[in-house]
Amino acid sequence: MTETTKFNSLKHLAKQYARAKRITQNQALNLVAEKLGFAAWTKLVSAHKGNWIPSFEQMAGVEAFVADAFPKADFQAGHPDAMARRSAYLDNAEHGMIGDHPYRLLVALHDILMVGDGWSIKVRENPSARPIVQTVAEDDGQCPVFDPVFLHKALSLARDRADRVRGGISTDWPRRSTKPDHDGVVRHPLWGDASAVWYCLHCDGKITGSQIAQNLWHCPGCGASPLDIFNTAFWCEDEGKSLPPVKTDGANHNDKPDFRVVDDRPKLELTAERITLLIRSALLDDATNVSEKLGALHAEITVDDDNDVWISLEEDLWPCDKEPAQAVRVAAQLGIEVALECMVSEIPFAWPGLGELTSSTSEYTQLMLDAYAQYSRSDDKKS
Known part of the structure; x- marks a missing residue:
């Protein structure tokens, strides 16, 4: 690498770092210079004019410094598949240990998830959002996230990964989306609109x-994503001109985790859909032939506000004098009442009695096809 190439590489690396960290180019240049032992970029330029060039080790150190601001992907090369490689990397969970406690760290839709035994930490894409720490119980002395030292280390790991992901996002966006001009104008990273005021x-x-x-x-104010940010408040009569500044909570408290105790044990919630599914399955258990199977599938099952069930069975498919014992038993197990009635409605196939001759759907289908075919031949003869 020639002297000129090395110097240009330093400027290119500083530009990449500026975009990733959403800082000015001058700030990034000064940080690169500090990594090389200079007080500021101007001092480095003066040294370069005096024939100073960075060594191979110094270049590697700057590259590593800049790489820390990115997801572990090809952060310099502009290959078309760079984003695909980055996404593939982020989808793979990273395994590690903090003391004696194992964890898994992964990225899901730009949010960072860190999961251990009985605890999890979520750092969202939104830089101002508080990390969410979830546990399955109150502090019982067993869960490590209640230990300030452990929590600090875990949050540092999760936040470091979040910074890398945000750096990748910033680099993919137009530069003017993360760096306002002197008038405060920025460009929306998705829509492309430019404005100094947003809604x-x-x-x-x-x-x-x-x-x-x-x-x-x-x-x-509320943490809504870029999809909900617009340069005009089109939902207001004056397009937002009279609206006050968005209210925030003042000081930034995103360094204080939001602790939440959650009960992750499976719970049975009896919704109308689930009750209907169980009752219909029980009706199928009661069916002894194809006709009754069709009756079970064709039955109207209504669940009221108290979760009690009303079953309407087609009389041409289900005998009115046959009680669906399994359905009644399932209802009793669920602690709900069941009412039965027969109805007359349009049935799916002619000759419902054919279904009473067999319990095999395949055999019934052939009987039905033969009957339809015979009926068609009879019609041909009449005409």
Whole structure:
């Protein structure tokens, strides 16, 4: 690598770092210079004019410094499949240990999930959002996230990965989406519109270009995603001109985790759909031939607000004097009442009695096809 190539590579690396960290180019250049032992970029330029060139080890150190701002993918090369490689990497969970406690760390839709035995940590794509720490019980001395030292280490790992992911997002977006111009104008990373004032679909207020860019295009008030951010409040009569600034909670508390105790044990919730599914399955258990099977599938099952069940059975498919014993038993097990009635409706196939001759659907189908064919031949003879 020639002297000129190395110097240009340093500027290119600084540009990549600036985009990833959403800072100015000058700030990034100064940080690169500091990594090489200079007080500022201007000092590095003066040294370069005096024939100073970075060594191979120094270049590698700067590349590693910049790489830390990105997901582990090809952060320099602009290959078309770079994003595919990055996505494939993010989809794979990383396994690790903090002390004696194992964890898995993965990325899901740009959110960071860190999961251990009885606990999890979620760091969202939104930079201003508080991390969410979930446990299955109150502090019982067993769950490690209640230990401040462990929690600090775990949050540091999760936040570091979140910074990498955000760096990847910022690099993929246009530069003007994360760096306002001197008038505070920024460009929406998805729509391409440019403005110094923005509006959230869920908040009645204005957002400055600097605010929205710094927060990676998430609403600073409610945290809504870039999909809900627009340069005009088209839902207001005056397009948002009279709206006040978006209200925030003042100080940024995203360093304080939001602890939540959740009970992840499976719970049975008897919805109308689930009750209907069980009752219909029980009717099929009661069916002894194809006709009754069709009757079970064709039955109208209604669940009221108290979860009690009304079953309407087609009399041409289900004998009115036959009680569906299994369905009644299932209802009793669920602690609900069941009412039965016969109805007359349009049945799916002619000659329902054919289904009473067999319990095999295949055999019934052939009987039905033969009957339809015979009926058609009879019609041909009459004509």
